[in-house]
Amino acid sequence: MRILGLSAFYHDSSACLIEDGRIVAACQEERLTRIKHDSNFPARSLQYCLQQAGCGPQDIDHIVFYEKPFLKFERLLETYLAFAPRGFKSFCKAMPLWLNEKLFQKKLLADELQDLGFSKLQTQDILFSSHHLSHAASAFYPSPFTEALVLTMDGVGEWDTTTVYLGRGSELTKIKELHFPHSLGLLYSAFTYYCGFKVNSGEYKLMGLAPYGKPIFADIIRQHLIDVKADGSFRLNLKYFDYCTGLTMTNKAFDQLFGGVQRQSEQELKPVHMDLAASIQAVLEDVILKMTRALATEHKIENLCLAGGVALNCVANGKIHDEKIFKNIWVQPAAGDAGGALGAAQAVWYGHLKNIRHTPLSAAPKIPTASWTSADDQMQGAYLGPSFSNDEILKFLESKKIPYTFSADSVLSENVVQHLTSEKVIGWFQGRMEFGPRALGNRSIIADSRSRDMQKKLNLKIKFRESFRPFAPAVLAEDVADWFDYTEVSPYMLMVAQVRKDKLLPTQSDGLFGIDLLNQVRSEIPAITHVDNSARLQTVHQDTNPRFHDLINTFKKKTGVSVLINTSFNVRGEPIVCTPEDAYRCFMGTDMDVLVLGNYILLKENQPAGERVDYKDQFELD
Structure with a gap:
């Protein structure tokens, strides 16, 4: 049975397809339209999900939207009435949009779906989950736990802003709400x-x-x-x-x-x-x-x-x-509204259709800390988006007459590490694109964490963003405790931990404040050490991303350090790159030194001058 989940019309539209409870594909619309936080109906993401599943519209059993528009409209009306006559200007601005479009979202969804080939679809065939149930389902059902408390917090859904659910087996029960x-x-x-x-x-x-x-x-x-x-x-x-x-x-x-x-x-x-x-x-x-x-x-x-x-x-x-x-914390990597599509689909599979849920840890629900790994959850490392084979990459390179060298699997990591240890900035494009706001080693910009100047260089010359912003470390999961005060897994870059004290260097902070603190060399891995000696961790696991794991391990053999900088492959205001063409355009519009597309390595100095673009002002600032 196939269930299609949709999130749209606010921000971060997305689509997700699950098959017999297994997540087959999930994608944010912004990655395909190149419009940051795109809120439009996720037509392209939906088509990608069907393609990835090898099916057509006629093969979808249920379609579910991630929230309930009528409840949202009720909240809007009641709020304006409660505060009247304040807010009349805002009310007048909001009402035409609601009356012309959002109030009739069910018909709007049906029309969009019929345009995509869902010809037999009737409006009554579309299901609706509540906003916070979608969030809770996205957090509990893919998690490795048979029992958990589920806390969801955001701006607002229909009415809820904070909810607590109790998850047991296949059931989710709301027990608290604000x-x-x-x-x-x-x-x-x-x-x-x-x-x-x-x-x-x-x-x-x-x-x-x-x-x-x-x-x-x-x-x-x-x-x-x-x-x-x-x-x-x-x-x-x-x-x-x-x-x-x-x-x-x-x-x-x-x-x-x-x-x-x-x-x-x-x-x-x-x-x-x-x-x-x-x-x-x-x-x-x-x-x-x-x-x-x-x-x-x-x-x-x-x-x-x-x-x-x-x-x-x-x-x-x-x-x-x-x-x-x-003892254990699991955070949905697409925790925002994009993840609502995934949660809505799973809420139908487990909550509406009453299917039995199995997890790798079903036999041991009360697990000790750190006994689960990234392979125990159902998110597949969050690598749920489009991928491109070497043949597809080569076709693109040849069509543009782009200079490259091919590197076999056996030597790819060694060749890339040579550039890393020369303090080169590398665009790293591999496998399936990540679902959620974090690049996790498939659509990443990577660099040497030991570099004293890399944080500033990346912010100003590569990402075109504010100089104060820190970068995250990607660390071998088995080595995380060697570098950070942390012993568990953090595969989705959603935990902050302190750099170990024995890796810190003496600093003189007296009289310094604000941005002046940025220029201090604080640790043996200064490029990822924030001014409070913290870092936003990604633990890299061999079972979910063997190629990225091998690259860091090769870097470790060369340098003794099993930590790389990992930041998303984009510039400020741009969605993370999706296709080889996106990656090449970003590469040629920034001061990145090397681009690795699958097994193909591109050096900036070898690229045609005519391919250079002024990339800094291509996107609206976020």
């Missing part, structure tokens, strides 16, 4: 907006900025903006926010509370913005820790699954881990 307008995700997004970053895409920048500042505003936030109870439940003081009825996240009262320091996009970052970032990050962590402690105490369950946009805050995830509140 409703709009009280939202941890929207609170964090308010500070994202106030610090001059884009809502729904700049939150990770705020998280990366936080270690440069001090949480001097945390008490003001706790006193005026959020009332947090002992169990982590909370209410926001809506006096300071404008997201319910206005066209902005914050208002004049919020601005006055923090001294009128709102930053506009692309303006200079000042120490006060770093302090604001540090402060809201501290408050977010405090709320999440209270919530997870209370849940662990109440339910006595050892496993936690996370999803929703807030679950992408890997610093907060790392705090849960460090507190040892749960």
